[in-house]
Amino acid sequence: MTTTRQLHLGLMFWATGTHTAGWRYPGSKADGAYDIEFIQAVTRIAEAAKFDFLFLGDRLATDPALAATNPAQMSRLEPFTAAAAIAAATESIGIVVTANPTYSDPYTIARLTASLDHLSRGRASWNLVTGADAAAAANFSRAEHWDAEHRYDWADEFVDVVRDLWDSWEDGALVRDQESGRYIDPSAVHAIDHDGEHFRVAGPLNVARPPQGQVVLLHAGTSERSRELAGREADVVFAGQSDITSAREYYADIKARAAANGRGAEEVLILPGLSVIVAETTAEAVAVYDRLNALLPLDPEDEVVESVRFGGLGQALKRNLASVSRIIGVDVTGNPLDAAVPSSIADEVNEDGARILARITTLTRRTLDATGDARITYRDLIDGIARQGAVVVGDPIEVADHLQFWFETGAADGFNIFPDFVPGSVDAFTRLVVPELQRRGLFRTEYEGRTFREHLGLSVPENRFASEGAAT
Template structure:
């Protein structure tokens, strides 16, 4: 393992992560399925020396995403797209998301191994167990299954996939034209797995991946998620919102990895981060306000001819009670902060007396507004109820500032060991990706935090991970793939 270095991934959201960013003049909003557009984003990230380009996925959709994240209303299939990008990029890692609940281990092992070959060792599998129960109805199932059931399946699934990746030893191929010997059958192994969820004979019908095992990623904070992460994951996408939370989460995962017999230093924890970047702090805050002004609140929806209940309901996509009406108003904010904000106007200032009655979420939102806008309760530029509502709507890990401020933030998390880097997301595209690459990455490089060039060819190289030895190497055990002679001939 090389010395600790900062890692940056880039997550592909076709229209960005801000709920109204796609409405900004000049922002992309219609190219989610355009291969040239996607390839262009990947090339920008590769030129900036990002570790990987990441495709999330979801196996169902719902009309509620119209106002929360248009990027997930309909999204391109990860494996197909990553294979295409593998031919148009040369160094950046390619992360695909696949849910063990709706895949078979043999299929997933074959897809990931093939992608690793096509990309020459740049593939990575992001494990999700899925929180959207609607997916079950797309896969001929009655139920999605509870978390325990899904994680039991995932635990068995991951170990089986690793066994399939190892079913061909690296030197199994002879390919001797003179003798006619093509493979050494003693180096091709069945897995003969008989488990609670799967019965798989093997071997895989793809040669061992160039990385041995493609890099494994996982996201989650539940107890079962942490167990899986500590045992299997190379990279973690964490949901920590503060440095203190990040330090605690990272330490917990590393402890679990050590208990599982792994070197904890080989695990990288990368929270998601949406930096809203401009040349100056003032301009970045102005940009944040401009984006928020494009958000449709419930009253805006009514003026557009629809009731809030209408955009939250579709006979095709789901039941009204799945989403709930009226999520973007002071009533919804009131439920979150523990104070009746409906007696105020959106642009009224939040008084110190009102703020003093807020619950934990309300106090957190006040701090969020201050960090993002510089506005404070009772300040010269006071926080308004609209500010709090926007902070409630634009949730997640968002940082607003100039290049030095964004770099300071990333450095603080890295140096304090709250994270090993970040999974960067853009509020809107393509301007914000360029802004991060052109303004923040050079600052991180100037500080000696981030690479100026790739050190190797594979994603494992970028992450400082060794190639795992095949479990059959020096095992002293022969597992024939079938009743074949020791050397299979053409």
């Protein structure tokens, strides 16, 4: 099936992989987080496949405990530094850089993002996060982490100031006429004279207007304030729903909020995160899924209540049958992990247990009623409660079907692909899934332009100071 509307694809770059054990998978590069040539090489794989962007996350605090649950977020390069090196090694792919306004200043962020947009010739994007990790406060001389309302009040004004600073130079303000000696048109450079509740910023910015006019703004979150900001300001929304029903609700809500702010539905693109495990055959893909999970250590069964730190993504459950029992409502402790779970358990589990059993079957194709290796085991139950977010496991046709279904039924405009291990997952997706999407007419075969805005089908916004001058 072909369609004029096409998917947008981003690559979430966690050097150790988005699976906790991804750094241990054969062929992965355990020290990739600090190897810029490796980071550049992975980005070029995504660029060759015509991905819209590479996504660089960030956190402003760390904890050695993350080594057991989320090593990719425990320690990595500062994203603007990495992004500059990526820009120098690529030509077309967008580069998303995370920056937290809660612990920054509008002038600094405007300067960094505008500079990156110039260095990359129009490929920069700012992922605005307000920060859910309270540990960051202690690293920035704060007595406490602000509550959500304070953070979003700050962020709303922060964005307004950054946008004014980006526009403080009109296009063409830098004349640079060597014959006449006229370097600048001073009438096209503007002080912003912002005097608000949180910020007083004179301007202008000391970097010319970004090539994209306004750097692409990305945002994620599900709270009311987050949705408000996304509908009003974001060009791309990074969504986190793991089931299609909630994804459709979120999609419709953000599009409605965009319309309420005078924006077209096509002006805000919603891209859920998706972990993809793909191989030539379904059986091979399931084997990869199983091997990844087998690399995760198990916890003693008597460790029940305490969960382990999982960074800004919440808390990870202990990997044992005690955790399983607590969640599904049935005591399964003491069973051999590789033994088959009896089919009678389906009548005993609670609603969470029923969902977990269904999820295990979706990911592994194993069931309670099958025979031999096709039966669900107790080890599967542990893996089933531990897996976070949206995951698809299968051959290229099955994965493409999944993406197409979400795309065509009001759940997504594309996806932010989570590679469980790097570079293997990136290689597999670009080699197997992208050609199938292109065959269906769902994904580009060439970039439509050079800038990130062009990839997204977004026009360059009019300069607000130029438009004010034209109106007087």
